[in-house]
Amino acid sequence: MIIIGEKCNGQFRLVGKAIDERDESILQDLAIRQVKRGAHKLDVSVGAGREDAPDAMKWAVEAIQNVVDIGLSIDTQDLETMEAGLKSCKRKAMINSTTAESKKMDAMFSLAQEYESDIICLTMNEKGVPLDATSRVELAMIILQKAMDFDISSERIYLDPLVMQISSAQKQSLEVLEALKLFRNLSDPPPNTVVGLSNLSSGAEERSLLNATYLAMLMSCGLTAAILDPEDELVMKVLRTSQILLNQKLYAPSYLKA
Numbered sequence: 259m260i261i262i263g264e265k266c267n268g269q270f271r272l273v274g275k276a277i278d279e280r281d282e283s284i285l286q287d288l289a290i291r292q293v294k295r296g297a298h299k300l301d302v303s304v305g306a307g308r309e310d311a312p313d314a315m316k317w318a319v320e321a322i323q324n325v326v327d328i329g330l331s332i333d334t335q336d337l338e339t340m341e342a343g344l345k346s347c348k349r350k351a352m353i354n355s356t357t358a359e360s361k362k363m364d365a366m367f368s369l370a371q372e373y374e375s376d377i378i379c380l381t382m383n384e385k386g387v388p389l390d391a392t393s394r395v396e397l398a399m400i401i402l403q404k405a406m407d408f409d410i411s412s413e414r415i416y417l418d419p420l421v422m423q424i425s426s427a428q429k430q431s432l433e434v435l436e437a438l439k440l441f442r443n444l445s446d447p448p449p450n451t452v453v454g455l456s457n458l459s460s461g462a463e464e465r466s467l468l469n470a471t472y473l474a475m476l477m478s479c480g481l482t483a484a485i486l487d488p489e490d491e492l493v494m495k496v497l498r499t500s501q502i503l504l505n506q507k508l509y510a511p512s513y514l515k516a
């Protein structure tokens with residue numbers, strides 16, 4: 259399970275302000291803390307709708323890399339901001355993300371080629387996020403086909419079925435689980451998969467409990483990576499326990515401490 263820390267994200271007010279002021283210490287503190295709790299990669303987003311997004315992304319990537327030595331997931335839908343982020347990455351990066359829209363895939367897969375990065379592919383298109391599992395699979399097939407055209411091997415692709423808010427789209431939590439099960443049949447070895455876990459509980463109470471419970475379910479459906487809060491202790495305990503129960507890690511009495 260690849261753990262991608264969610265916290266270096268300009269949508270959090272404190273982070274947004276730190277980016278405005280180019281205050282490195284807040285971003286660096288978040289980066290160090292997430293890695294300490296087990297993050298393998300860090301998602302970096304400067305937040306939507308800022309005019310200085312490419313410059314802000316370059317600055318954020320450099321600031322984070324000055325304190326931690328792990329791969330970054332460059333989280334933006336803007337091509338120029340994506341390239342600014344990728345250019346600054348010292349290690350293999352992850353493009354977060356392309357949709358299944360043809361033009362978007364052309365642009366983002368080209369960048370993936372040029373920068374030899376991994377790429378998260380959202381199973382949505384110009385019509386939005388499909389409401390059922392099989393439509394998500396249809397988009398996944400379009401994505402995998404296009405990746406082949408760009409000579410991007412399947413181990414570099416992370417399919418994201420898009421987790422929605424439980425408070426406004428309750429039935430979608432089941433469709434996402436179903437989609438993950440179906441994605442497994444699309445290639446051999448099965449494609450990598452990723453979700454933004456905290457989307458689930460946005461605007462809800464009992465966030466940690468919702469996120470942790472859903473993570474266990476997602477993992478049992480084959481999820482291979484997640485953007486989540488590594489400082490959420492319940493989420494991390496359930497993640498470690500699920501790895502044991504799914505026989506992905508060797509059980510030892512002290513498995514939570516290891």
Ligand code: THG
Nearest residue numbers: 264269270271355378418453454456457460461485
């Ligand atoms: N898929 C992919 N990338 C993603 C997502 C996804 N990147 C962004 C997001 N979704 C994952 N990251 C977060 C980060 C924070 C929150 C949720 C997901 C979050 N924010 C608070 C909220 O919504 O209530 C607001 C924070 C604040 O304002 O303080 O929970 O799905 N590929």
